[in-house]
Amino acid sequence: MSDEIREWTALAKTAKTRARIRRWAYLSRVCLPVAVVGFVGTLLMIGVTIVYIASAVDHVVELWWAWSVALGIMIAGFGVWMLAGTNLIAARYADAWTSVGTVVDVVEIEDRDPEAGPVYEVTILAELSEANLRRVMPSNDALQLGQSIRFRHNTFEAENLDDVLFDGLVTDESTG
Template sequence: MNAELDEWLSHAKTPETRARIRRWARWARFGMVLVIVSVWLVALLVLSVIVIDIADIAFFDSVPWLGWVLLGVLVGLIVGAGGLILLADGRRIKAMYADGRVSVGVITQVTRVEPADPEMVGVSYDLTITATTPGTGEIRRVVNHSNALEIGQRIRFRHNTLDPENQYDALFVDAVAEQDGARQ
């Protein structure tokens, strides 16, 4: 992850943006550590309850609710850390494109992306966009979006480079209404 983080930091133009990227990356990493530690503690708690039950130790007989309270706290910690990861990752991604260029392009292809696990709900779409930028000509980018937009629709997106080969250097901003597109 450090190589990827260093690459995004190199695209940031201001010290404030680099600091925001680092800060949200640290929060996401902290959330991941919390999840891992909490999962290990849940496993340790379950294992200790099994050992206590097999050894017939009377501690949990006198305090039967303690195990459930600990389990509840740990599950709450896992859920909270997962929320922290989602929040921090979303903010990190926005910070990575904060200094980027805004372009308007046309959707040339829509590809449905099925979830990796068939049990998961939620389909997303990879939108291939072609845009003309001053000085470099045409660039192609791919953005992932939760809704299938139509081919030919204009969208606004952020990107950090003008490299025509860097297809995944894009962050979806919004769809451009026809009256907005006429002004551009």
């Protein structure tokens, strides 16, 4: 178990949440290599098919089962890996506190893919009775300075900048 997973399980308040974190972290760690094996198998099947076609072998159709296995392993591996990553994030913040903070800084990240949309680094400040929290999170939307947002966090450490999960915008109709 990595140090990061140990830290997440230490922050979890219940045994059920700790088990969920360990389970999804394990699946995430195992399924990516499985998906890579499926991808390599698919590449090998492309090469084998080209060789079969180039050598005028009439039995190219018989490769369907190998194609099916390689593609199935790759799709299943990547699918479960993506599902595990999403559920791992949810498990990390399952027992977290929800707070409302104010956007105090929005900076566009320059070091990104130029074909992708803009990415912003948003700094949030929440003044709570336990502590004043400052958190930094990525966002695809340019949030406005002074805008109220709801976020989840596992600690009340003031400068634990990465301990944040966006939980929605606070509007006039919603409550914090």
